[in-house]
Amino acid sequence: MTIQAIDWRTETDVIVVGGGGAGLVSAINAHDHGAGVLILEKMDHVGGITILAGGGVKAAHDESLAIQYLTRTQGGRVGDALIATFARGLVELPDYVRGLARVNGAEVTVREGSHAGVYPFPGAETIYSISIGALPGFGGYDWVDTGKNLNGQRFFKVLFDNVLKRDIPVLTRSPVRSLITDGDGAVIGVWADLDGQRAAIRARKAVILASGGFEFNEKLKREYFEATPVYAMGNPGNTGDGILMAQKVGAALWHMWHFHGAYGFKFDDYEPAIRIAPGGARNPERPIPWIIVDQEARRFMNELHPAVQDTAARPLGFYDPDIPGTPRIPAYLIFDEDGRRLGRIANPLTAHPEHRYVWSEDNQAEVDRGWIRQYPSTAALADGQGWDPAALTATLDRWNRNVAARHDPDFKRPPGTIVPIATPPFYVVPVWPLLTNTQGGPEHDEQQRVLDPYGDPIPRLYAVGELGSFFGHLYLLGGNLSELVISGRIAGEAAAALESRP
Ligand SMILES: Cc1cc2nc3c(=O)[nH]c(=O)nc-3n(C[C@H](O)[C@H](O)[C@H](O)COP(=O)(O)OP(=O)(O)OC[C@H]3O[C@@H](n4cnc5c(N)ncnc54)[C@H](O)[C@@H]3O)c2cc1C
Known part of the structure; x- marks a missing residue:
């Protein structure tokens, strides 16, 4: 025209x-x-x-x-x-x-x-x-x-x-x-x-x-x-x-x-992704109840996702052509019963009225609706996830030893954020790379x-x-x-x- x-x-x-x-x-x-x-x-x-x-x-x-x-x-x-x-x-x-x-x-x-x-x-x-x-x-x-x-x-x-x-x-x-x-x-x-x-x-x-x-x-x-x-x-x-x-x-x-982002949750029955809580600036003194493991039950990152890490290195995005694939997409967030009660693990934010969702403070509603899977023991957790039980046990034992020593030599997570994962039942949720904005x-x-x-x-x-x-x-x-x-x-x-x- x-x-x-x-x-x-x-x-x-x-x-x-x-x-x-x-x-x-x-x-x-x-x-x-x-x-x-x-x-x-x-x-x-x-x-x-x-x-x-x-x-x-x-x-x-x-x-x-x-x-x-x-x-x-x-x-x-x-x-x-x-x-x-x-x-x-x-x-x-x-x-x-x-x-x-x-x-x-x-x-x-x-x-x-x-x-x-x-x-x-x-x-x-x-x-x-x-x-x-x-x-x-x-x-x-x-x-x-x-x-x-x-x-x-x-x-x-x-x-x-x-x-x-x-x-x-x-x-x-x-x-x-x-x-x-x-x-x-x-x-x-x-x-x-x-x-x-x-x-x-x-x-x-x-x-x-x-x-x-x-x-x-x-x-x-x-x-x-x-x-x-x-x-x-x-x-x-x-x-x-x-x-x-x-x-x-x-x-x-x-x-x-x-892009700017971290990691979070995506469920089939809810359209937008959900950011973990806390979401933005890092607080090295706030306990975070979880660790994150890859598809072989191995820990691979500092779970306190600082903005620094958002931009410079996105550990979930690791790709290995020899495996082949992306062994950390999804990765898995694990916590225990004490952790569940520490406060809500997620923070839904949306500008779309139909997507409004208030996450429960003790995460129980999300366990009940199946977003968070619950297992009575670590053996059941490994079995349910298809993981080698020895690998999961090794990861959790090392983590709990690090917590006792107040020091994470593996990924330098700040001591103020680390808590044990030892009290059943145990919980697991898939986590995905998530962006807040491009x-x-x-x-x-x-x-x-x-x-x-x-x-x-x-x-x-x-x-x-x-x-x-x-x-x-x-x-x-x-x-x-x-x-x-x-x-x-x-x-x-x-x-x-x-x-x-x-
Ligand atoms: C949860 C969250 C927390 C954040 N916190 C911070 C923070 O604390 N500090 C900070 O600096 N940044 C933060 N950011 C990032 C920051 O909010 C955004 O980068 C910034 O607000 C983008 O502003 P904008 O006007 O460019 O885009 P937007 O605010 O997204 O506005 C773009 C608008 O354009 C409209 N639009 C799109 N296509 C069309 C079209 N074809 N025709 C007409 N309209 C169209 C969209 O609907 C939208 O309303 C955060 C982002 C998120 C998601």
Whole structure:
């Protein structure tokens, strides 16, 4: 179809694709720099996975120290200009968020010296965290379930209240299907489904892709991740649409291999995967009742999955062509009766109301429904699992000796987390690689302009948030929320500054 033949349903200056955090910040900034904006969201509700976040947002005191730190963690996979821009963004972030928080009186909490998920590299001392603390009168959105942790919901509410205050239009149930370009390859609008009908929407200035990651796109995960399957939690709307749209207009992709995650559960009768509890930052003092063994009943990892391990090495993904296969997918989590009573082992989080599930505090309901298998003895456990009983006994004996010595020489699990596994009955659950979010997508420059494979910007197209994230080597725990603020600010302002097309 020629451009002249397009029957535009409506038009605006800047179209934002996706109503998660990155989309909202982009829209706020495009609006504040004088542009008309429209947010199109695929799902029934805005929020994406931003609303599920633990809510830690990393910031930095000193730009040059942050550059030092990020240069090391980015491992040569992103350019210096982008690192410098991100470092400046980390320094400016707290004041910017405080400005937004005035909309509803939310408290911005600062945690100095919070080094969870920060590597011991030069410059690390400048990193700290903020989060949205008290937010008077807000008990959480009614369509999501994040348990007792409302940090991510509060963070999102600060952004969304700013959108509402500015009267920025938001259309939910309005998936964008593709980008529309002119004869020079510039992006001039989108095809979207509005009220169930395909409609062309014109963007006089630009389109900002803020459609999140590909957590729920099985084909892309199979294509780009070595481990398979990698199950997802979160927002089923995150199917990598922005990646496909950007590819179709010539974008280069980057960081597709890189995801943030740990391990968790996947049951046939419940659609999303379920993250273990605790889920995010590591706590070396909190007892964890389980060990994890491979398909031969051998332990192989530090079960306190630090963010460090999330990014750098994913022990479950180990592949041995001589076996052949993946002897740790699934792996098995084992604990005993005392462990069962220590607290719930899982933490379901979902942005989809139909998936709401509250895990029992003592794990008994999940034993009763068959998700957790129970055995009266270790011999019965080995038999039920098809394991060599001697191998299981050797694993448990060694573990219990290590616990008694308060030292895990095998995988260096912190002493504060280790407990014996000796009191019957015994329990076992399969565990799988699990991701909270992906980082890959269209490559962008320091202005968030989407680049083609030759490094040239695709005119009038921007990407923000975890869609083509800055993080392409080692992750900075709390960095995705920082990124959605930093990238959204930049793209919103840059898009608004463009000349309108006639
Ligand atoms: C449980 C959990 C905890 C986390 N905790 C933290 C944390 O504490 N700190 C941190 O920094 N990060 C955390 N993260 C990661 C962080 O939340 C995300 O990386 C970040 O919020 C992504 O923001 P986004 O706006 O890019 O994507 P999203 O928030 O996912 O938004 C993308 C939106 O685009 C929509 N969309 C998709 N396709 C289309 C389409 N075709 N048309 C229109 N709309 C579309 C989606 O439905 C979605 O609403 C966590 C993630 C999870 C799952």
